[in-house]
Amino acid sequence: xxxxxxxxxxxxxxxxxxxxxxxCPALAIxxxxxxxxxxxxxxSAGTGDILANLIAxxxxxxxxxxxxxxxxxxxxANRDRNYLIYGGFAFGTxxxxxxxxxxxxxxxxxxxxxxxxTAEPIGLALAxxxxxxxxxxxxxxxxxxxxxxxxxxxxxxxxGLALAxAFVLPGDYPSTLIAGISPAFALLATACAxxxxxxxxxxxxxxxxxxxxxxxxxxxxxxxxxxxLRPEGLPIHAIQxxxxxxxxxxxxxxxxxxxxxxxxxxxxxxxxxxxLEHSIETLQASEQFLTQGMxxxxxxxxxxxxxxxxxxxxxxxxxxxxxxxxxxxxxxxTDRIDQGxxxxxRHNTRIGVVMLDLDEFSSINDSYGQDVxxxxxxxxxxxxxxIVREQDTVARPENDQFVIVLEEVFDMDDxxxxxxxxxxxxxxxxxxxxxxxxxxxxxxxxxxxxxxSNAVSLLKQASKLMRRAKEGKRLNRQHGSARSIAQx
Numbered sequence: 001x002x003x004x005x006x007x008x009x010x011x012x013x014x015x016x017x018x019x020x021x022x023x024c025p026a027l028a029i030x031x032x033x034x035x036x037x038x039x040x041x042x043x044s045a046g047t048g049d050i051l052a053n054l055i056a057x058x059x060x061x062x063x064x065x066x067x068x069x070x071x072x073x074x075x076x077a078n079r080d081r082n083y084l085i086y087g088g089f090a091f092g093t094x095x096x097x098x099x100x101x102x103x104x105x106x107x108x109x110x111x112x113x114x115x116x117x118t119a120e121p122i123g124l125a126l127a128x129x130x131x132x133x134x135x136x137x138x139x140x141x142x143x144x145x146x147x148x149x150x151x152x153x154x155x156x157x158x159x160g161l162a163l164a165x166a167f168v169l170p171g172d173y174p175s176t177l178i179a180g181i182s183p184a185f186a187l188l189a190t191a192c193a194x195x196x197x198x199x200x201x202x203x204x205x206x207x208x209x210x211x212x213x214x215x216x217x218x219x220x221x222x223x224x225x226x227x228x229l230r231p232e233g234l235p236i237h238a239i240q241x242x243x244x245x246x247x248x249x250x251x252x253x254x255x256x257x258x259x260x261x262x263x264x265x266x267x268x269x270x271x272x273x274x275x276l277e278h279s280i281e282t283l284q285a286s287e288q289f290l291t292q293g294m295x296x297x298x299x300x301x302x303x304x305x306x307x308x309x310x311x312x313x314x315x316x317x318x319x320x321x322x323x324x325x326x327x328x329x330x331x332x333x334t335d336r337i338d339q340g341x342x343x344x345x346r347h348n349t350r351i352g353v354v355m356l357d358l359d360e361f362s363s364i365n366d367s368y369g370q371d372v373x374x375x376x377x378x379x380x381x382x383x384x385x386x387i388v389r390e391q392d393t394v395a396r397p398e399n400d401q402f403v404i405v406l407e408e409v410f411d412m413d414d415x416x417x418x419x420x421x422x423x424x425x426x427x428x429x430x431x432x433x434x435x436x437x438x439x440x441x442x443x444x445x446x447x448x449x450x451x452x453s454n455a456v457s458l459l460k461q462a463s464k465l466m467r468r469a470k471e472g473k474r475l476n477r478q479h480g481s482a483r484s485i486a487q488x
Contacts, residue, residue, distance in 0.1 A: 061098045135189050332393075349408045409447060
């Protein structure tokens with residue numbers, strides 16, 4: 001399956017945007033640092049080159065603008081609100097770098113009372129406010145360190161008041177206020193980064209370096225506002241370089257955390273997909289097991305159905321056939337006669353019935369046993385089947401009584417020929433258990449002809465004639481004949 005590979009390559013557009021955005025700060029710092037170093041070298045040499053200060057300030061501002069663009073691209077790629085907060089921090093820092101350069105790099109110690117005087121505290125306050133929010137969000141202090149979170153909330157409020165005061169308070173008061181609280185906040189942020197390093201948060205080491213640089217810059221900025229250092233020259237460029245380095249390392253820390261989140265997310269996706277694949281394999285195994293079980297159950301049902309059909313067939317045979325001889329019983333005999341009468345009417349033929357009874361058969365059972373009698377009955381049944389056609393029926397409705405149903409009979413002569421053959425076959429000797437038996441039979445014949453002929457009437461007529469032949473036999477014994485056939 002390609003599920004894992006698909007998850008590893010999920011959202012390629014976001015990754016491309018993420019990789020492209022990471023080039024922005026690298027490109028900016030590669031251009032800014034050499035130029036700023038050149039500007040600092042010129043200033044430290046005491047030349048007071050305004051052009052060098054202008055180049056350094058422009059490139060510091062361009063550097064923060066690149067980081068701001070990077071945060072926007074990262075937000076669009078990852079939808080992480082940390083990048084929005086960081087964008088505000090980068091914007092405030094860039095504005096601070098611009099105003100510090102304009103106020104102190106070109107007219108040291110001067111203040112023209114214009115927009116730069118107001119923009120400086122606004123940038124510093126906005127950077128401080130966003131930095132406090134950034135630390136809370138990045139380090140998740142609300143759940144991991146409630147006390148540190150409370151301190152960050154306090155500084156957020158202070159920077160918020162300073163931001164509002166920048167529009168209200170006159171002169172350098174807002175800048176002085178921010179210069180006083182910035183080192184304390186930078187120290188707190190450094191401590192937060194150290195705490196995050198102890199918790200092994202991604203990017204915490206870079207945060208330590210960044211906030212250390214910001215702390216140095218804040219201390220230098222405080223020193224220039226308290227006249228401990230002259231603002232012109234090296235202190236201004238050191239402040240700008242420290243802040244630029246701090247905002248860069250924070251961007252790299254945020255990028256490292258984003259990369260760590262991507263890796264964790266990819267690992268979770270891989271675990272989820274592995275679990276899903278395992279579930280699919282389990283389901284496939286279960287499906288195969290169920291399929292095999294269903295196939296086995298189908299075979300069992302098929303076998304049961306086959307046995308049921310066989311049982312039903314045996315039941316039908318038992319209900320329609322004599323169990324001793326296999327001949328048709330009374331039920332099947334009646335049905336065969338009725339169906340034969342219908343066919344005879346359709347083909348303009350007739351149906352004949354021959355009924356024969358084994359005389360004195362009960363004496364054989366009494367003298368030789370029932371087993372011998374059963375063998376004799378089976379032998380008679382076999383002989384009768386051998387002299388009739390396939391479409392004819394031989395039945396045993398009673399113990400020693402047999403009935404032959406003949407189809408396609410045209411007249412009484414056809415029926416008489418069959419009756420004579422039956423008498424001849426029945427009179428042959430039967431060998432059973434070393435004993436020879438000569439059977440004497442009485443027969444009665446009936447043939448369909450009128451519209452009211454049916455199985456009951458034909459059997460009744462044949463039975464009546466058979467009994468008449470049996471009675472007449474007693475009268476004919478004196479003439480040497482033991483067989484009699486009555487016909488109608």
